[in-house]
Amino acid sequence: MSIASLSRQKAPPPGKAEAAPRDRGRSRVTLWIWGFLTPTIVLYGLYTVYPVVASYWYSLVEWNGFEGEKKFVGLRNYQEVFADPLFWNSFKITMLFMLVVVPLKVFLTLFAAIMLNSPKMPMRTLFRTALFLPVVTTTAIVGVVMQFIFDPSSGPVNELLRKFGLSEGVNFLGGSSTSLWTVCLVYIWKWFGITLIYWLAALQTVPDDVLEAARIDGCGPRQLLRHITLPLLKPFLIIITLLSLESALKVFDLMQTMTGGGPYYSSEVVEIYIYRWAFAATVPQLGFASAAAVIFGLFVCVVGALQLLGVRAAQKARGAQ
Amino acid sequence: MTITREPTEATRTGMLRRPRARTDQARSNRWTWPWILRRLPWWTAALLMAGGCLLWVYPFAWMVAASLKSQLEIFGSGLSLIPDSPxxxxxxxxxxxxxxxQYMLNTVIVTFATVILVVLRCATAGYVLGRYSFRGRKLIMAILLITLVAPTGYTIIPVVDISMKLGLLNSLTGMVVALSGSAHVVGILLYAGYFRSIPKELQEAAILDGAGFFTIFFKVMLPMARPVTATVVLTTFLATWNAYFLPLVFTFSRPELRTLSVGMTAFVGENSTDWSGMAAAATISLLPVVVLFILMQRQFIDGIAGAVKS
Incomplete structure (x- = not known):
């Protein structure tokens, strides 16, 4: 059941409860329906829908601290956000992070999945477990542990480098030229397993009889991969890339615990920028932070819209085969 | 690996006899040169993969080892994975x-309460959205889909503001309510899709037996949706246990309410030199999820794979 087809469907669902034809029965069912929807409407309304709407209003006010008064200032916050070079810096870093991490992760996991999908591979369940392990662990805690692993003086990475005489100790997270790339590396390590599972699920959909037929026709394993498996995976490539893009936008936990956006803002993604102005500043600038959040939210929406279009395209591609 | 060799292997192992029912004689024939040569690339690949996997779990191994070392030992022999004396x-x-x-207790309470709330609200909403047509259904679906991708960084300021107005900021209840209110749209959609596929004869039979709306849902429908419930429970459990942004903001002025992830960052901020204490705290925090994952691997992986298939 896909999200797109769920929203598109017009006919009422088959399990429609018409068993109580009397008016009293029907109104009672309606009452139950809304009763069942109440928890979602209240919780989701208060904590997701309202915040999305309220952000627009907050972005138009000057508001210093949650207890403070809101003063309407029009579009001034937006002007200030757009004029702030550090906002553009954080936007650029978010984009850079996304563009480095997503292709690397998607293609490395595809490669690993093809290897692990072959029944000839020994111990593949064990490998899958090991590669998936970081996914279930708490990002913030992994981030803290990584601070120690990459420590310039006694962390194991630098000890290893010193042992082989490769360097005198690299300050991976403390240097503005290395911090972002170190987080990229850890991010790929952390979420490798989830994309791997997506690919393995995709590979399962390649029908065995098609492969068998091609094999009987004299296809070698390399040809099978090039002419049958990879073309069949194309629709999944779109979906998996988009899922990865969207999750790469949410790196707050890892970035905040590994670098805190530093040093000198060299790894400050938009979410940390918003957090810094709203919660970490001595005088919180909530209106200003909301304006940044609205701009970021619109950007995420564009990615989300791309996602829906991509899913549709993928469905069409699959339907055409 | 050439084309001509493929059929030979197929006839020997598959085709005529099932591979599992292979006789001892066939087994002794296995170690022939062509067989070894054909398998060699896979063994090389497996060796590479094993190296990669060791690298993958090394940070965790280092963490557990460091949690059992003394301060001196960590700085003296940081690379070795076996402590002198635990x-x-x-x-x-x-x-x-x-x-x-205390942090563990807080995390357990918050996670359990959130999982129960989320399952209940996703199942009930998914049930009526999937099985009934009523005025407003399309509007609700549209709102759910539009807000599908709202990130926490975007909604956090109004969430804190509204929690403060409701008097729920700086409390575990507030944290639970906020965590179960955000996102989880995928859960609703999964339930809706599943409940729609259940034939309506089942419902009619239950009505003839005198069951009402409430009884049908809890006694007939919800037990049938076990696979979906498993997926929703697992993904919500992981998301809540690992949550950081929201618990961080909700516990600024009440350190005793911190969850494990927030407690961890605070601990390191205050005691940056206590490496072994940090490693022990991290091990305590990660152990429950890792054990659960190893015990319920199948469900974890099916749950994640189920999300992409839909």
């Missing part, structure tokens, strides 16, 4: 002095 007192220090016992 220093269990690190765990005592993390659990009692650093307050990780």
């Amino acid at each position: 220093a269990w007192e690190n765990y005592g220090r993390a659990w009692n002095d650093a307050g990780f016992g």
